[in-house]
Amino acid sequence: RGRRFLSQKNDPPSSLHQSVGRDVRPHVYFVQFCIVFTVIGPFGVFNFKMDAVWVAVVVIVLFIVSVSYVVHSWEKVDIRQTGSWAVVTGATDGIGKSFCHELAELGMNVVLVSRNVDKLQTCAKEIEETFGVATKIIQADFTSLDKEMYARIRRELDDLDVGVLVNNVGINLIHPDYFHVLDERHDETFQNLINCNITSAVNMTRFVLSGMVERRRGLIINVSSVFAQIPAPFNGLYSASKSFLAKFSNDLALEYKTFGIHVHLLRTGFVVTKLSDVEGIFGFVPDPKTYVKSALKQTAFIRDSDGYFGHWLTRMVFMALWAVVPFIMDPLMKALMSRARQKRIVKCEKCLREKSIPIAATPWKWSKNSINRVTNKET
Numbered sequence: 001r002g003r004r005f006l007s008q009k010n011d012p013p014s015s016l017h018q019s020v021g022r023d024v025r026p027h028v029y030f031v032q033f034c035i036v037f038t039v040i041g042p043f044g045v046f047n048f049k050m051d052a053v054w055v056a057v058v059v060i061v062l063f064i065v066s067v068s069y070v071v072h073s074w075e076k077v078d079i080r081q082t083g084s085w086a087v088v089t090g091a092t093d094g095i096g097k098s099f100c101h102e103l104a105e106l107g108m109n110v111v112l113v114s115r116n117v118d119k120l121q122t123c124a125k126e127i128e129e130t131f132g133v134a135t136k137i138i139q140a141d142f143t144s145l146d147k148e149m150y151a152r153i154r155r156e157l158d159d160l161d162v163g164v165l166v167n168n169v170g171i172n173l174i175h176p177d178y179f180h181v182l183d184e185r186h187d188e189t190f191q192n193l194i195n196c197n198i199t200s201a202v203n204m205t206r207f208v209l210s211g212m213v214e215r216r217r218g219l220i221i222n223v224s225s226v227f228a229q230i231p232a233p234f235n236g237l238y239s240a241s242k243s244f245l246a247k248f249s250n251d252l253a254l255e256y257k258t259f260g261i262h263v264h265l266l267r268t269g270f271v272v273t274k275l276s277d278v279e280g281i282f283g284f285v286p287d288p289k290t291y292v293k294s295a296l297k298q299t300a301f302i303r304d305s306d307g308y309f310g311h312w313l314t315r316m317v318f319m320a321l322w323a324v325v326p327f328i329m330d331p332l333m334k335a336l337m338s339r340a341r342q343k344r345i346v347k348c349e350k351c352l353r354e355k356s357i358p359i360a361a362t363p364w365k366w367s368k369n370s371i372n373r374v375t376n377k378e379t
Contacts, residue, residue, distance in 0.1 A: 079296075080107050082217045083163020087111040089142070089204060090169030092119035095223065095271060098292035099166045104131040108164065111157070113204075115141040136160075142169050142200040143192040154207045161215070162208045167201040167245070168223045175344025176234030176337050190237060197241035201248070209256070216260040221299065222249045226269045226311060230318050231330065234337045246304070253303050265304035266295055269311030286310070 086103040090096035091112035100110050104127045112120050112127075117139050124135040138156050140149055171193055173182065182189050201222060212218030227235065228242040249265035256263060270285045286294070286308055295307030306312040322329045 079103075079164065079219060081163075082219050083108075083212075083215070084161040085109045085111055085136075086164035086166070087113065087157065087160075087162055087204070087208065088166040088168060089113045089140075089200060092116060092123050094288045095268070095292060096166070096168040097123060098288040099168060099221075100127060101131075101289070102292050102296060103164060103166075104133045107131075107133065109134040109136075111136045111138060111160065111162075113138045113140055113153070113169070115139060142196040143171065145195055145199065150203050153204075157207050162211060163217065164219045164221070165204060165208050166221045166223065167204055168221075169200055170197045170223065170241075172238050173235060176232075176341040178234065179236060182237075193237055193241060197238070198244050201245060205252070209261075212261050213256070213259050218261040219299070220249075220252070220261070220263045221266055221295075222263070223266050223268060224249070226267050226306070226315050228267065229315065230322070231333050232337065233334045234341050249304065262299070263303070264299045267304065267306045267311070267315070269306065269308065269314055 086100075086108040088096050088099050088103070088110065091100050091110075092114040096114070100112060100123065104110050110124075110127055110133065112124055112135060114120055117137075120137040120139060124137050127133065127135050136156065138153055140153055173189070173193070205220060208218070208220075212220075222245045224245040225239070225242040227239040228246045232239040246265055246267070249263050253263040253265075268291070271291045272285060272287045291308050294309070295305065298305040298307055306315060318329075
C-alpha cells in the first residue's frame with residue numbers, strides 16, 4: 001500500500017529505471033536538415049536523372065538516424081537516481097496525470113500540483129494504491145501571481161529530494177481569435193495565460209534547481225508545443241508562451257549540463273486531452289498514456305523532442321512545406337485556425353445555453369454579450 005508523505009529522503013533504489021542521457025542536439029539538427037532537404041528537394045528538380053541523388057540522401061539519413069539512436073542510447077542514466085521525488089504541475093488531467101503514473105511506475109514518489117483539491121486527492125490515492133509510492137499534494141492556481149501561494153509551494157518542496165520536475169501546467173485561449181478582440185472582451189485573459197504558461201515554469205524551476213545543483217543530478221522537462229515552431233494565427237499569445245519555454249529550456253540545458261542536470265524540451269503536438277479538445281488519430285494523435293511513455297524514452301538521448309514519432313513527422317512535413325510553398329501554407333494555416341475559431345465559438349454558445357462551461361483548463365467566465373461580440377466580428 002502507498003503512504004502519504006512522511007519526509008523520506010533515503011528510500012531504497014528501485015529496479016525500474018528510465019534513461020536520460022547526454023545532449024546530441026547537433027546530430028538531431030543535422031538529421032532534421034537532411035530530412036527537410038530530402039522532402040523539398042524533388043520540388044525544385046525537374047531533371048529526373050537526379051532521382052538517384054535523392055534516393056542516396058534518404059539512405060544516408062536513415063543510416064545516420066539508426067547509428068545516432070544506437071550509439072547514444074548506450075549512455076543511460078537511471079532516472080530513479082536523480083532523486084526520490086518527482087514534481088508534476090497540472091497533475092490531475094491529461095499529460096500531467098500520465099506523467100505522474102509513469103514516474104510512479106518507475107518507483108518515484110510524486111508531488112502533484114494542481115488547483116482542484118478533490119481531483120488531487122483522488123489522483124494521489126489512485127497512485128498510492130496502484131504503485132505503492134508516497135504522494136504529496138499541493139493546491140495551486142497558477143493563473144494567479146499570489147506571492148504567498150508560491151512561498152507555500154517552495155516551503156513544501158524545500159525538504160524533498162526532488163529529482164524530476166515536469167512543468168506541464170498550461171492554459172490556452174478558450175478559442176482562437178483576433179488579438180484585439182480578446183483584449184476588448186477580457187482584460188485578464190493575457191495575464192492569466194502568461195502567469196500560467198510562463199511564470200509558473202520559471203518559479204517551479206528556481207524552487208528545485210538549487211537542490212539539484214547541490215546534489216549534481218536532476219531532470220527538468222518543460223512541456224512546450226509544436227506551435228512554438230510553426231505559425232498559429234489567432235493563437236499568437238499561446239504560441240509565444242510555448243516559444244519562451246523552448247528558449248528557456250535550451251539555454252538552461254547548456255547552462256547546467258556540467259552540473260549533471262538534464263533540461264528537456266518536449267514539443268507536443270495534438271494529444272487527446274481537455275485542452276486540445278481533439279479526437280485520437282492512430283499514429284498522429286495519441287492518448288496521454290501512449291504519448292508520455294514515448295516521450296520519456298526520447299529524453300534518453302536528445303535535449304529536445306516531439307515526444308512521439310507522429311508529432312515529429314507532422315512538424316517536419318509542415319516545416320518542409322513552409323520552406324517550399326509559404327504562399328500556400330500561410331493562407332491555408334489562417335483558414336484552418338479560422339475554422340477552429342468558429343467551431344469553438346459555436347461550442348461556447350451551446351455551453352451557455354446549457355449553463356455549463358466544461359473547459360476545465362480556462363479560468364475565464366463568459367457572458368452572452370461577450371459571445372455575441374465575437375460572433376459579429378468579421379472572420
